[in-house]
Amino acid sequence: MKKDLLSIADLSSEEIYSILDTAEAMREIGERPIKKVPTLRGKTIVNLFYEPSTRTRTSFEVAEKRLSADTLNIAVATSSVVKGETLADTALNIEAMAPDMIVLRHASSGAGHLLSRICRSRIINAGDGMHEHPTQALLDAFTIRQHKERIEGLKVAIVGDLLHSRVLRSNVLLLTRLGAHVWVSGPPTLVPPGIERLGVRVSTSLEQAVADADVIMMLRIQQERMQGAFFPSLREYFSLFGMTVERVKRAKPEVIIMHPGPMNRGVEIASEVADGPYSVILEQVANGVAVRMAVLYLLAGGVEVD
Amino acid sequence: MSRRLLKGGRVVDPANGRDARLDVLIEGERIARVGRDLPVDEGTTVVEIPSGCVVCPGLIDMHVHLREPGQEHKETVATGTAAAVAGGFTAVACMPNTSPVNDNAGVTEYILKKAAEANLARVYPIGAVSRGQKGKHLADIAELRHAGCVAITDDGHPVATALLMRRALEYAGMFNMPVIEHCEEQILKADGVAHEGFCAFTLGLRGIPGEAESIMVLRDISLAELTGGVVHIAHISARQSLDAVRYGKARGVRVTCEVTPHHFALTDEMLGAPVPYDTNVKMNPPLREAADRDRLLQGIADGSVDVIATDHAPHHYDEKHVEFDRAPFGITGLETAVSLCLDRLVHAGTIGLPRLVELLAVNPARILSIPGGSLADGAPADITILAPDLRVTVSVARMRSKSKNTPFGGWQLRGGVAATIVAGRIVYVNEDVNLRM
Numbered sequence: 001m002k003k004d005l006l007s008i009a010d011l012s013s014e015e016i017y018s019i020l021d022t023a024e025a026m027r028e029i030g031e032r033p034i035k036k037v038p039t040l041r042g043k044t045i046v047n048l049f050y051e052p053s054t055r056t057r058t059s060f061e062v063a064e065k066r067l068s069a070d071t072l073n074i075a076v077a078t079s080s081v082v083k084g085e086t087l088a089d090t091a092l093n094i095e096a097m098a099p100d101m102i103v104l105r106h107a108s109s110g111a112g113h114l115l116s117r118i119c120r121s122r123i124i125n126a127g128d129g130m131h132e133h134p135t136q137a138l139l140d141a142f143t144i145r146q147h148k149e150r151i152e153g154l155k156v157a158i159v160g161d162l163l164h165s166r167v168l169r170s171n172v173l174l175l176t177r178l179g180a181h182v183w184v185s186g187p188p189t190l191v192p193p194g195i196e197r198l199g200v201r202v203s204t205s206l207e208q209a210v211a212d213a214d215v216i217m218m219l220r221i222q223q224e225r226m227q228g229a230f231f232p233s234l235r236e237y238f239s240l241f242g243m244t245v246e247r248v249k250r251a252k253p254e255v256i257i258m259h260p261g262p263m264n265r266g267v268e269i270a271s272e273v274a275d276g277p278y279s280v281i282l283e284q285v286a287n288g289v290a291v292r293m294a295v296l297y298l299l300a301g302g303v304e305v306d
Numbered sequence: 307m308s309r310r311l312l313k314g315g316r317v318v319d320p321a322n323g324r325d326a327r328l329d330v331l332i333e334g335e336r337i338a339r340v341g342r343d344l345p346v347d348e349g350t351t352v353v354e355i356p357s358g359c360v361v362c363p364g365l366i367d368m369h370v371h372l373r374e375p376g377q378e379h380k381e382t383v384a385t386g387t388a389a390a391v392a393g394g395f396t397a398v399a400c401m402p403n404t405s406p407v408n409d410n411a412g413v414t415e416y417i418l419k420k421a422a423e424a425n426l427a428r429v430y431p432i433g434a435v436s437r438g439q440k441g442k443h444l445a446d447i448a449e450l451r452h453a454g455c456v457a458i459t460d461d462g463h464p465v466a467t468a469l470l471m472r473r474a475l476e477y478a479g480m481f482n483m484p485v486i487e488h489c490e491e492q493i494l495k496a497d498g499v500a501h502e503g504f505c506a507f508t509l510g511l512r513g514i515p516g517e518a519e520s521i522m523v524l525r526d527i528s529l530a531e532l533t534g535g536v537v538h539i540a541h542i543s544a545r546q547s548l549d550a551v552r553y554g555k556a557r558g559v560r561v562t563c564e565v566t567p568h569h570f571a572l573t574d575e576m577l578g579a580p581v582p583y584d585t586n587v588k589m590n591p592p593l594r595e596a597a598d599r600d601r602l603l604q605g606i607a608d609g610s611v612d613v614i615a616t617d618h619a620p621h622h623y624d625e626k627h628v629e630f631d632r633a634p635f636g637i638t639g640l641e642t643a644v645s646l647c648l649d650r651l652v653h654a655g656t657i658g659l660p661r662l663v664e665l666l667a668v669n670p671a672r673i674l675s676i677p678g679g680s681l682a683d684g685a686p687a688d689i690t691i692l693a694p695d696l697r698v699t700v701s702v703a704r705m706r707s708k709s710k711n712t713p714f715g716g717w718q719l720r721g722g723v724a725a726t727i728v729a730g731r732i733v734y735v736n737e738d739v740n741l742r743m
Contacts, residue, residue, distance in 0.1 A: 086624075086627070086628055087628065087629055088627055088628070106629070108629035108630060108631050108632060109509055109510035109511055109583070109630065109631065110509065110510075110511075110582060110583030110629065110630045111629050113582045113583045114583065114628075114629060117581075128510070129510050129631070130510030130511070130512070131509055131510030131511075132510065166510060169508065169510060192507040193502055193503055193504065193507060193513070194503055194504030194507050195507060197504050198508070
């Protein structure tokens with residue numbers, strides 16, 4: 001693997017499968033009475049989070065701890081960033097303490113690339129602006145494969161705010177790479193120009209996008225900034241693009257419903273769907289730990305897991 | 307009076323219909339004669355122009371940010387004019403978005419005083435359209451004119467409202483001053499940082515559509531038609547904008563426009579490679595896609611583009627060494643423009659040297675109503691000697707500009723500057739060219 005994981009584009013298909021296969025082994029560790037292996041003992045991993053995050057940060061932290069790494073969490077509010085330090089200076093100061101990896105979450109697209117250029121430590125992108133969230137796409141692929149035993153040939157519908165979503169970008173890159181048929185749907189105001197060049201089908205008809213789908217992936221709507229600007233009201237959004245039980249019925253009978261979280265119930269997804277039999281949303285969270293263990297392990301150089 | 311004879315170069319002087327092997331005799335600060343095999347009088351220094359070199363009227367960059375007063379950590383009049391002459395420019399027109407803004411005679415005079423101290427390229431200040439460039443009240447335009455400003459602009463931003471733009475065109479028309487317009491519909495641009503298209507999408511960068519520029523170009527052309535005023539559209543980047551300018555010209559509107567070297571040499575694919583999220587390819591207007599670049603090249607060739615100007619926008623390393631969306635817009639341009647023009651326009655076969663001299667010297671002088679652009683007898687001896695076949699590797703370390711924010715470092719280009727002469731004085735000689743001045 002490359003030094004850093006900044007984008008799904010950094011990974012070959014073989015590397016993606018290697019991560020997914022390794023994650024299977026990692027999941028087993030999480031089922032043991034003592035959920036810890038000494039694999040990354042002596043490795044220092046810094047979780048540098050410039051944006052609030054519950055799921056991703058705790059998921060990385062649990063993954064690091066299960067692999068016995070020494071972990072350090074830096075959240076923006078408690079750091080010297082509030083004193084005006086630049087990202088580059090913060091990174092170099094952390095770097096001076098010789099960590100092995102830095103897990104970065106940042107509001108600016110490409111923040112990880114900046115760190116990658118100035119740090120010796122391996123950089124893992126845990127979400128950069130509207131760009132990418134590669135470990136989310138990997139855990140989504142892991143979850144899909146768990147249920148469908150394959151990714152190639154599946155119809156995957158991704159619905160919601162396509163324009164601002166880093167989850168969308170990473171997932172489209174990964175799923176098209178592995179041969180899935182990806183459909184995306186959302187109001188035209190939230191469809192990025194040129195998205196079809198990534199090999200996806202675009203439809204403003206949710207019904208068309210989800211018809212006979214094997215997988216439906218809902219994206220989060222940022223309520224505060226969306227309403228009145230990109231669509232008239234949350235009510236109207238839900239009426240056109242909200243995932244309801246009725247709409248799920250258009251998909252294949254064994255469809256799975258995914259969401260990267262945090263969910264807005266009643267905005268992009270009805271509670272009956274989120275909590276219903278097709279929902280694998282909490283499995284995604286559980287799998288996130290195993291997939292991140294796999295990524296950390298493989299990036300650290302693939303030392304033996306016992 | 308000192309006399310210097312530039313002997314045997316190819317003289318490209320389109321304003322006087324010349325493109326031939328001629329001698330140029332300089333007496334003091336002026337051109338005395340241009341002709342074939344001029345006699346050499348006693349006391350005349352003879353400069354043999356190496357074969358392949360081109361003698362042309364001094365190049366004029368009508369869109370430069372010298373940053374002084376107020377942002378001397380980025381550039382000063384002294385460092386900016388040093389960069390200018392090293393880039394082959396004998397004159398620059400500097401934008402008013404300094405701190406304080408050049409909206410009064412005091413600032414204009416300060417800039418001119420600094421230029422006189424530096425004594426390198428000629429400096430023509432451009433005044434603000436509105437006080438503080440805030441888009442509310444007209445600046446004291448007659449006062450600016452009197453102090454030495456050659457045009458007005460709120461560059462950095464468009465003139466805020468159609469009404470203010472109308473009045474600026476009407477009022478400046480009294481002095482035959484063009485209004486230079488940075489065209490951008492700011493609400494449509496929103497918080498965009500890159501051209502809206504596939505590259506920006508995949509990189510997760512907020513987009514700015516070409517129409518954010520062309521809408522404003524159309525507004526300003528309409529207002530120039532209404533008022534009979536003179537508008538010059540700065541740094542056109544979008545194909546729609548060039549179409550708008552063509553429309554205006556076809557209607558007889560007094561509109562001209564400029565294109566920067568980076569917009570004809572680069573596209574938005576530079577956002578992703580070779581250096582992803584390189585803040586040295588972040589500028590406003592943004593690098594656009596190949597279809598836009600190709601249309602600009604077409605406009606440069608067919609005459610609908612009037613001027614090549616650099617929009618030289620120095621920024622300190624610290625300001626650029628940040629996340630892409632937090633970095634300021636702009637790159638330097640004075641020291642790379644000639645090489646990019648020769649390599650990408652002339653050697654690529656888009657235009658010939660006479661057309662290039664029109665774009666870089668004749669037309670800027672005409673639009674700003676300033677001396678230059680001509681090697682006529684008696685004209686100021688502002689001369690650029692080009693070395694069109696010189697192999698140039700762009701060296702950031704050697705640049706005179708105080709700032710190094712250029713994406714062209716390490717580029718290998720064909721064509722460069724051999725020497726620069728301002729008012730008969732040799733202000734720059736390129737040591738890579740075998741030229742004995």
